[in-house]
Amino acid sequence: MDHEQRTIMLDVFRYLPEQEEQPRFQSYTVPYREDWVVLDALNHIKDQVDGTLSYRWSCRMGVCGSCGMMVNGEPKLTCAAFLKDYYPNTIRVEPLTNFPVIRDLIINLSRPHYQSGRFSSQVKRTQDVDDSQGDESGFGR
Ligand code: FES
Numbered sequence: 001m002d003h004e005q006r007t008i009m010l011d012v013f014r015y016l017p018e019q020e021e022q023p024r025f026q027s028y029t030v031p032y033r034e035d036w037v038v039l040d041a042l043n044h045i046k047d048q049v050d051g052t053l054s055y056r057w058s059c060r061m062g063v064c065g066s067c068g069m070m071v072n073g074e075p076k077l078t079c080a081a082f083l084k085d086y087y088p089n090t091i092r093v094e095p096l097t098n099f100p101v102i103r104d105l106i107i108n109l110s111r112p113h114y115q116s117g118r119f120s121s122q123v124k125r126t127q128d129v130d131d132s133q134g135d136e137s138g139f140g141r
Contacts, residue, residue: 006032008087010041012053013094015101023101025092026050032087038078039067042093042105055105069105070094 007029015023028049030041039057046053057067060079067078072092083091099107 006087008032008041008083009090010038010045011090011092012042012045012105014053014104016103017101027090032083034082034084036083038069038071038076038081038083038091038093041083041091042078053105054103068096070096 008031010028010030011025012028013023014026028041028045030044030049033040039060042053042055042057046055055067055069057079058064059066062077062080065077068075069078070076070093071078071081072086075096078093093105095101095105095107099109102108
């Protein structure tokens with residue numbers, strides 16, 4: 001029997017604006033599972049490899065929009081972007097463009113940016129973001 005564990009590599013945007021002059025990419029190798037989405041891979045990194053990685057997510061059902069990131073240059077909900085659609089190639093994960101970066105993959109969703117429509121136009125969502133959740137929904141996962 002073949003018990004070899006398949007893996008996939010993620011190049012993840014890392015940036016602490018208050019400490020670093022330039023962003024950088026950090027490579028992580030994670031287990032490849034057909035039913036995993038990019039958010040599962042990020043959660044694996046956060047839980048098993050590097051607890052300093054910062055990003056947002058909340059509903060994990062393609063509803064809230066908080067997990068929106070650039071995946072290989074395209075805006076995606078990472079809870080709905082399956083690894084199998086990229087395997088075996090490396091997946092590059094970056095913050096959504098046109099938003100200030102707070103830390104790593106966390107962008108500033110302050111009202112002016114939010115209400116400009118840039119956020120919703122980048123990421124296809126199944127319903128509007130619940131404004132009552134504010135900026136902190138799923139913060140730091
Ligand atoms: S966590 Fe992905 S849309 Fe809510």
